[in-house]
Amino acid sequence: MKITRLTTYRVAPRWMFLKVETDEGITGWGEPVLEGRARTVEAAVQEFAETLIGQDPMRINDLWQTMYRGHFYRGGAILMSAIAGIDQALWDIKGKALGVPVYQLLGGLVRDKMKVYSWVGGDRPADIVADMQRLMEGGFDTFKLNGTEEFGLLDTPRAIDTAVAKIAGVHDALGTQVSFGIDFHGRVSAPMAKPLLKALEPFRPLFVEEPVLAEQAEHYARLAASTSIPLAAGERMYSRFEFKRVLEAGGIAIVQPDLSHAGGITECHKIASMAEAYDVAFAPHCPLGPVALAACLQVDFVSHNAVLQEQSMGIHYNKGAELLDYVINKEDFRIANGYIHALPKPGLGVEVDEERVIRAAKNAPDWHNPIWRHKDGSVAEW
Ligand SMILES: O=C(O)[C@H](O)[C@@H](O)[C@@H](O)[C@H](O)CO
Ligand SMILES: [Mg+2]
Numbered sequence: 001m002k003i004t005r006l007t008t009y010r011v012a013p014r015w016m017f018l019k020v021e022t023d024e025g026i027t028g029w030g031e032p033v034l035e036g037r038a039r040t041v042e043a044a045v046q047e048f049a050e051t052l053i054g055q056d057p058m059r060i061n062d063l064w065q066t067m068y069r070g071h072f073y074r075g076g077a078i079l080m081s082a083i084a085g086i087d088q089a090l091w092d093i094k095g096k097a098l099g100v101p102v103y104q105l106l107g108g109l110v111r112d113k114m115k116v117y118s119w120v121g122g123d124r125p126a127d128i129v130a131d132m133q134r135l136m137e138g139g140f141d142t143f144k145l146n147g148t149e150e151f152g153l154l155d156t157p158r159a160i161d162t163a164v165a166k167i168a169g170v171h172d173a174l175g176t177q178v179s180f181g182i183d184f185h186g187r188v189s190a191p192m193a194k195p196l197l198k199a200l201e202p203f204r205p206l207f208v209e210e211p212v213l214a215e216q217a218e219h220y221a222r223l224a225a226s227t228s229i230p231l232a233a234g235e236r237m238y239s240r241f242e243f244k245r246v247l248e249a250g251g252i253a254i255v256q257p258d259l260s261h262a263g264g265i266t267e268c269h270k271i272a273s274m275a276e277a278y279d280v281a282f283a284p285h286c287p288l289g290p291v292a293l294a295a296c297l298q299v300d301f302v303s304h305n306a307v308l309q310e311q312s313m314g315i316h317y318n319k320g321a322e323l324l325d326y327v328i329n330k331e332d333f334r335i336a337n338g339y340i341h342a343l344p345k346p347g348l349g350v351e352v353d354e355e356r357v358i359r360a361a362k363n364a365p366d367w368h369n370p371i372w373r374h375k376d377g378s379v380a381e382w
Contacts, residue, residue, distance in 0.1 A: 001026070001097065003057050006049040006086070008032070008042045011360040012320030014367030015289040017352065018045060020089040022057055028092035029352050031260050031291035032085020034077050035317070036368045044082035052086065058097065060090045064266045068239075080238035080263050087264025088295045088348060095347035102298040102349075103342055106269060113339040114300045115308050117142040117181070119287070119315045128166065129173040135314075136178065139337040142206065142308065145170075147182040147196075150372050150380035153189045160192075164199045171203040179206040181232065186213040187381040193219065197227040207232040207254055213381070214242075220251030230254060235285035238262050243271050247278045254307070258285040259295040268296075272303040283308040287315055290327045294348040301342045309340070320365060328353050 005021040016033040034041050048067055055063060067083045068074050095102045103109060120131035120143045128145055135143070148163045167182065182205045188196055193211045200208070207230040212219045214236040224231050234256035237243055246252050255275045257268045272282040282305045284296040293311055300306040313323045313335070324330045328351035332343050343349025372380040 001057055001093075003052050003055050006045060006052065008045055009357045009361040010038050010042065010364035010366075011326065011357060012365050013318045014038065014365065015292075015321075016042060016085070017289070017291060017326070017357055018085045018089055019352075019354070020052075020057065020086070020093060022093060024097075026093050026096050028057065028089035028094075028096070028347065029291050029350060030085035030087070030089035030092070030264070031289050031295070032082050032088075033260055033288060033292075034081040035287070037078060037081075038364075039366070040078050041081045041085075044078050045086065048082055048086060057090050057093045060087065060094060060266060063090060064263070068263070075239050075241065077236070077238055077261060080267075081261045084258075084260045084262060084264035084267070085291075087266050088259070088291060091265045091295075091298070092347035092350075099346050101343060101346060102265065103301045106265075106298070106302040109301050109342055110304050111301060111306075113341050114297060114306065115142065115338060116140075116311050116335055116340050117144055117308055117338075118311070118313065119144050120180075121145045121316075128170055132170070132174060132178055132180075139335070141177065141338055142179045142181075144181040144183055144209070144310070147184050147200075147208070148187050150374055151187045151189070151192060152374060153191065155192055160196055160199050163196060164203075167200055167203045167205070176204075181205060181207045181209055183209040184211050185381070186210045186236070188212065190216050190219045190223075193223055194226050197223060197229055201227060201229060205229055209233065209256065210235070217246050218249065220246060221249050222251070224251035224253070232256050232283065234258070235261065239267060240270050240274060243274060247274060247280060250278075252280060254281040254283050256283050256285040256310075258288075258292075259299065260288055260292040261285075265295050265299055269299050269302070272299060272305060276303070276305040279305075281305050281307040284310065286310045287312045287317060290323055290333065290350050291348060291352070293323070293333070294343055294350045297340065297343055298348060311335070311340075317367075321360065326353050326357050326360070327351065
């Protein structure tokens with residue numbers, strides 16, 4: 001079998017799908033996207049296409065290593081997102097060619113169902129309790145919310161109290177009926193993370209995500225020593241070679257690689273295994289589309305340390321299209337009582353509505369995150 005064509009489709013809300021065609025009529029789909037940098041990743045995918053066309057798509061490991069090592073420069077958000085989407089499509093082709101879901105090719109199921117969580121609130125958390133109560137009716141009991149808005153490198157006790165008040169409101173209203181992760185979203189500096197974590201301890205969040213920016217990873221172990229709240233990170237780390245340093249230094253209790261940013265199924269399956277050796281949980285980041293989610297699930301169902309799966313249904317970013325709008329087999333993605341089952345169909349398990357994708361690609365929005373500024377006019381972490 002030979003790869004014949006790679007076609008990218010940028011679509012609402014802010015996703016990009018990749019179709020990889022072969023000379024035997026089997027097509028694979030991937031989701032190579034970096035939110036806000038879709039056009040840059042698209043260019044990277046098309047550059048990789050120059051070396052992929054004519055190659056055997058079944059040789060996923062060699063194609064992955066060639067994409068990673070063959071062009072001298074390696075790693076980083078753009079190249080690893082491009083490789084991720086291509087890798088997903090190659091696994092999709094392989095599974096379809098052999099007539100089995102990808103998880104069968106990775107050794108079979110380690111669990112019957114996978115716990116998922118839902119986002120509540122937006123960039124500026126409000127009406128959080130009402131959101132949770134609505135989703136609880138649908139069976140969710142685990143959530144994630146942003147912990148703060150803009151936060152200064154050195155901010156005030158009042159800013160900490162404002163952030164804590166939101167969480168206290170959730171805890172007072174719902175107590176232990178729900179569990180929730182708090183996403184610091186990289187908005188909190190190292191000097192402020194310690195007092196903010198301490199102030200949040202009474203509310204026992206399930207985890208705090210990106211307590212500091214990934215480039216401040218050396219603080220994870222120090223922060224973990226100062227709090228009982230499990231720390232989570234990984235959406236802005238792009239390969240085993242970044243995760244190994246974090247795992248070795250300690251401090252992170254949950255790794256959250258993104259299957260569309262960290263090299264795809266091939267790389268994230270290895271990251272999950274590395275994390276397991278350190279007794280670290282695996283909870284893939286996925287605020288993206290259905291192909292990215294399907295790729296996450298394929299790894300979740302073969303990874304003993306997979307504990308929680310992010311999915312974007314109802315997320316504040318999904319303006320103009322929802323998680324399953326481009327999917328034909330919507331029923332396979334049904335979430336019941338906060339769990340999802342393994343996708344039964346061959347490959348990634350997504351039947352992409354290609355006509356809808358092609359139509360949507362004709363007027364794709366060019367999504368970018370807002371640029372936030374502090375009161376003094378300096379740029380703030382969004
Ligand atoms: O946890 C999450 O989903 C992420 O922090 C998410 O908010 C960001 O990755 C966003 O998609 C970047 O544009
Ligand atoms: Mg996050």
